[in-house]
Amino acid sequence: MKIINIKTIFLFIGLGLMVSCGSGGSDSPEEPVVNLPAKPALALPLNGETCSDFAVVANNVNKAEISFTWSATAHANSYILKVNQSGTEIASQTLTATNYKLILDKGKSYSWTVTAKNNDGENTSATHSFITPGNPVGNYVPYAAVINFNVNSNTSRATLSWIGKDEDSNTNELKYDIEIKEDNNILVSLTNQTATSVADFDAKLNSIYRIKINTIDKNGSYSSSILSYTYQ
CATH class of the missing domain: 2.60.40.10 (Immunoglobulins)
Incomplete structure (x- = not known):
């Protein structure tokens, strides 16, 4: 009868345990769904x-x-x-x-x-x-501006315009304060503007843009409009 060395048996058992414990080590954890x-x-x-x-x-x-x-x-x-x-x-x-x-x-x-x-x-x-x-109690406050903001995905150029309206002022009598932030950094800050657009500018991928426009009538009454936009 052939006798197997008992040390050899323990060696094979130990190697088997190492292989079985390591077989799942390459699995990466799943990322949480947002x-x-x-x-x-x-x-x-x-x-x-x-x-x-x-x-x-x-x-x-x-x-x-x-x-x-x-x-x-x-x-x-x-x-x-x-x-x-x-x-x-x-x-x-x-x-x-x-x-x-x-x-x-x-x-x-x-x-x-x-x-x-x-x-x-x-x-x-x-x-x-x-x-x-x-x-009206006093004069009407202007309507909040309707903001149009878009980024061209081919050129990464951003365009911004808006529409103002008021019940007791002509549109050409309205003025605007404009603030544009990129990731909380101010890119544009303008006051008492009569134009309803700003010059195009370069947008940064994965940045958050916050646009705030105050519409001001001839009596100094105003309303605020805010838009947030993530460029992805």
Whole structure:
């Protein structure tokens, strides 16, 4: 009978264990999936219009209850509704629904945005503006500017223009303050401009651009419009 050395048996067992333990070492960990919410689309009040969807407030003829609605967005857990008047935030509500009602002064201009949020981040809508029904209290504040910003993917040249509107001023009487930031660094800062565009400029890949435009009427009243854009 052939006798196998017991040391040799232990050697083979040890090698087998080393191979089995090392077989999974080359697997790399899976990267976490990031699902940022989509940008909400604003529905009511209609942009650049006098609000028609409202309710009368009992015992107060100077107020109106305004209905806000927007689209549900993919991956959103909640929404933040913000309403501004003359550049001042007057309401900020965190909601899970896609509608809300606010009691506002009659005859004034307001702007609003909705930010969709989840645990991975957030995404803010375009800025819309409207005028509440009724006679104006003082003069109308201008509508928030409608911003048009785009980057040509072939040339990486960015273009920026906007449209201003006011109920009691001609468009040629409006002035604008413009600020453009690239990753929180100021690229452009202009005040009291009458033009509705700026010169094209080179955009940087994977940078975040924040454009803020104040629309100022002949009485010095103003509204703010803000747009964020990620160049990818």
